[in-house]
Amino acid sequence: MPQSEPTTGVQSAEAAPAGPIIRFDKVVKRYGDNVVLRELDFTVDPGERVTLIGPSGSGKTTILRLLMTLETVDGGVIWVDGDPLSHMERNGKLVKANEAHLRRVRSRIGMVFQQFNLFPNMNVRRNITEGPVHSLGVSKDEANQRAEELLELVGLSDKIDAHPTQLSGGQQQRVAIARALAMRPQILLLDEVTSALDPELVAGVLDVLRDIAQSTDITMLCVTHEMSFARDVSHRVMMFDHGQIAEEGTPEKIFGDPQQERTRTFLKAVLEHG
Numbered sequence: 001m002p003q004s005e006p007t008t009g010v011q012s013a014e015a016a017p018a019g020p021i022i023r024f025d026k027v028v029k030r031y032g033d034n035v036v037l038r039e040l041d042f043t044v045d046p047g048e049r050v051t052l053i054g055p056s057g058s059g060k061t062t063i064l065r066l067l068m069t070l071e072t073v074d075g076g077v078i079w080v081d082g083d084p085l086s087h088m089e090r091n092g093k094l095v096k097a098n099e100a101h102l103r104r105v106r107s108r109i110g111m112v113f114q115q116f117n118l119f120p121n122m123n124v125r126r127n128i129t130e131g132p133v134h135s136l137g138v139s140k141d142e143a144n145q146r147a148e149e150l151l152e153l154v155g156l157s158d159k160i161d162a163h164p165t166q167l168s169g170g171q172q173q174r175v176a177i178a179r180a181l182a183m184r185p186q187i188l189l190l191d192e193v194t195s196a197l198d199p200e201l202v203a204g205v206l207d208v209l210r211d212i213a214q215s216t217d218i219t220m221l222c223v224t225h226e227m228s229f230a231r232d233v234s235h236r237v238m239m240f241d242h243g244q245i246a247e248e249g250t251p252e253k254i255f256g257d258p259q260q261e262r263t264r265t266f267l268k269a270v271l272e273h274g
């Protein structure tokens with residue numbers, strides 16, 4: 001199927017909505033004939049922590065990849081803090097975004113993936129300071145100080161001079177979290193950050209994320225199968241099925257009193273098989 005220009009809903013600069021930090025407005029994403037997101041609408045408020053759950057293939061990772069501009073929409077508009085991801089304002093009109101606009105919007109968003117992808121040839125300190133120094137123009141001294149604070153936050157102060165290969169998977173993931181936070185993003189996207197870890201390392205990473213959730217007002221969008229973590233940190237849980245929101249609500253509601261049969265079936269399967 002041909003890919004159409006993502007213009008729906010973007011008529012004028014005045015259309016920029018105030019309020020939510022993330023807004024999906026009738027977002028369509030397809031790969032060939034596979035329609036992954038079907039006119040998806042949702043908003044996330046600043047400081048809100050939202051967990052995305054749902055069966056494999058329901059579109060959760062695609063949502064995060066669209067926000068990171070690793071993918072483009074086939075219809076509809078994604079807004080980040082009032083700016084459309086795919087368009088920018090020029091002379092009072094909205095035109096297709098250029099690379100500089102994308103970089104600016106993207107700099108508000110940090111992401112931690114299942115695979116930590118640390119720079120293997122750099123020690124922990126440089127893994128954390130490289131982005132702030134080279135992309136944000138922060139001084140080396142300031143970046144170092146921030147790296148030390150963040151390593152304390154993730155419990156790895158003693159590993160500042162270590163190389164990634166000298167760290168466990170859980171420690172590498174905690175460095176990856178510190179590296180994302182070093183860019184001072186408004187939004188943190190977390191995609192199954194513990195699923196590549198040995199079971200005994202999962203709790204340490206989740207504890208760090210619990211701390212971050214409690215001690216900062218960063219907006220979080222989190223894809224996870226760790227339901228007790230989702231229950232602890234989320235303000236809202238969204239259950240996805242076939243690229244649409246099947247059901248959403250507080251963790252108490254979704255985990256304690258799900259209304260949809262497909263939510264009950266999904267939660268039962270997760271509980272049984274992890």
Ligand SMILES: Nc1ncnc2c1ncn2[C@@H]1O[C@H](COP(=O)(O)OP(=O)(O)OP(=O)(O)O)[C@@H](O)[C@H]1O
Pocket residue numbers: 031034036054055056057058059060061062063
């Ligand atoms: N690069 C791609 N090319 C083609 N199809 C893709 C691509 N990325 C994702 N898909 C398809 O899009 C659909 C949604 O994938 P997505 O990874 O968003 O699902 P998910 O809900 O995150 O699943 P999981 O829980 O297994 O990670 C799937 O059918 C997948 O096969």
